[in-house]
Amino acid sequence: MNFEIEGNSALITASSRGLGKAAARSLVLEGVNVVVNGRNEENLTKTVEELNNLSGGRVIGQAGDITKKEDIAKLVEVAYQEFGRLDHLVTSAGGPPDLLFEETSDQDWYESFDLLVMSVVRLVRESLKYLREGEGGTIVNITSISVKEAIPGLVLSNSVRMSVIGLMKTLARELGPEIRVNAILQSAHETDRITNLIESGLAGDKFSSYQEGLDFYAEDVPLKRIGQPEELGDLAAFLSSPRSSYLTGAAIPLDGGSSRSNL
Ligand SMILES: NC(=O)c1ccc[n+]([C@@H]2O[C@H](COP(=O)([O-])OP(=O)(O)OC[C@H]3O[C@@H](n4cnc5c(N)ncnc54)[C@H](OP(=O)(O)O)[C@@H]3O)[C@@H](O)[C@H]2O)c1
Numbered sequence: 681m682n683f684e685i686e687g688n689s690a691l692i693t694a695s696s697r698g699l700g701k702a703a704a705r706s707l708v709l710e711g712v713n714v715v716v717n718g719r720n721e722e723n724l725t726k727t728v729e730e731l732n733n734l735s736g737g738r739v740i741g742q743a744g745d746i747t748k749k750e751d752i753a754k755l756v757e758v759a760y761q762e763f764g765r766l767d768h769l770v771t772s773a774g775g776p777p778d779l780l781f782e783e784t785s786d787q788d789w790y791e792s793f794d795l796l797v798m799s800v801v802r803l804v805r806e807s808l809k810y811l812r813e814g815e816g817g818t819i820v821n822i823t824s825i826s827v828k829e830a831i832p833g834l835v836l837s838n839s840v841r842m843s844v845i846g847l848m849k850t851l852a853r854e855l856g857p858e859i860r861v862n863a864i865l866q867s868a869h870e871t872d873r874i875t876n877l878i879e880s881g882l883a884g885d886k887f888s889s890y891q892e893g894l895d896f897y898a899e900d901v902p903l904k905r906i907g908q909p910e911e912l913g914d915l916a917a918f919l920s921s922p923r924s925s926y927l928t929g930a931a932i933p934l935d936g937g938s939s940r941s942n943l
Contacts, residue, residue: 683921686711686737688814689763690920691755692770693717693746693803696724698871699822700772701731702913708736710917712768715759719745738763746773746799747791756806766810768920771800772822775873776836784835792836796823797843804851808859817859818920821848822912825867825935845931852929860928862919867935868897869907903936 690707694700696718704714708731716731716739718724724741731739742758744751760766776792800821811817823841825831830838844863851861868874878893887893898905915934918924933939 681923683710683917683923685767685917685921687713688767689713689715689759689765690768690770691715691717691759691766691803691807692772693755693799694772694774695770696720696727696741698772698873699866699869699909699912700770701727702869702871702909703770703772703820703822703916704731704739704913705734705910706913706917707768707770707920708734708739710921711737712917712920713737713763714739715755715762716741717744717746717755719743746803747794749802752799752802753806756803756810760810765814766807767814767816768818768820769803769807769811770820770822770916770920771803773799776834776840778833778837779835780833781835788836789840792840793843796840797847800844800847804847808855811859816922816925819848819851819855819859819861820916820919821861821863822916823863823865823931825865825933825939827863827931828865828933828941829939848931849929856928860919860924862924862927862929863931864912864915864919865931865933865935866907866912867901867933867938869909869912870894871909874906898936901936901938905936907934907936 690712692700692704695704695716704716721743728741826837827841827845848863881887
């Protein structure tokens with residue numbers, strides 16, 4: 681399938697590693713010019729080099745912290761100035777801390793809100809005028825399956841990410857038909873986040889091998905494995921392309937069938 685987005689330009693936040701990087705990879709392979717982002721310059725430089733070695737769109741890196749208003753304004757400006765257009769915004773973020781309710785402070789709640797919600801609010805606000813300029817502007821929010829089914833021990837993710845879905849649904853109405861807005865609700869995918877969890881399980885004798893750790897996270901998944909980041913990247917590229925032209929306001933689970941809710 682040709683995604684028909686060659687020559688377009690995309691900004692992808694929190695993309696020096698993990699799921700954001702996978703989204704960048706899929707868009708680059710479709711010939712999209714991409715701005716990738718993260719706070720650590722060294723990781724970012726490595727990712728830019730790696731993605732520029734693929735045959736496809738051009739990639740530049742812009743370091744910045746998406747909890748900072750001024751860094752977001754700069755990111756959007758760099759994306760537009762560098763490529764002369766901005767067609768696609770893909771939002772990812774770092775994860776909030778894994779905590780039980782009684783372990784959280786007010787500060788944890790406010791910081792999670794800044795990281796997960798205000799980053800999207802500000803990114804959309806800053807990007808809108810550019811997304812409206814072209815034909816087929818899109819926004820894709822990478823969130824979590826925790827908005828569909830609360831995950832034990834993740835009260836911040838379960839609670840705060842719901843706001844991103846409310847925002848996404850509202851934006852789909854307010855910004856259509858010019859701009860389409862969708863969200864991805866992923867379960868465990870094999871990024872550094874999961875690798876680190878498995879490695880600490882190995883160190884703490886929870887697992888006897890890396891594979892046992894992978895199997896643990898895949899236990900309740902009908903497809904019997906966790907997701908690969910590339911699979912999420914391809915969904916992000918599809919949602920950014922006119923091949924998904926009748927999809928907006930959708931929160932799409934990407935979980936190997938593991939969520940049990942009927943809807
Ligand atoms: N992987 C999974 O299985 C999974 C499942 C469900 C939900 N999620 C959620 O999906 C999101 C992405 O997960 P991931 O697996 O891709 O995580 P990851 O592999 O840890 O990558 C996180 C990325 O975000 C960047 N980042 C973190 N905080 C940032 C900030 N304040 N400003 C700019 N960039 C920032 C990191 O770079 P720097 O550290 O250099 O800034 C890195 O590039 C997270 O919210 C996670 O909770 C992941």
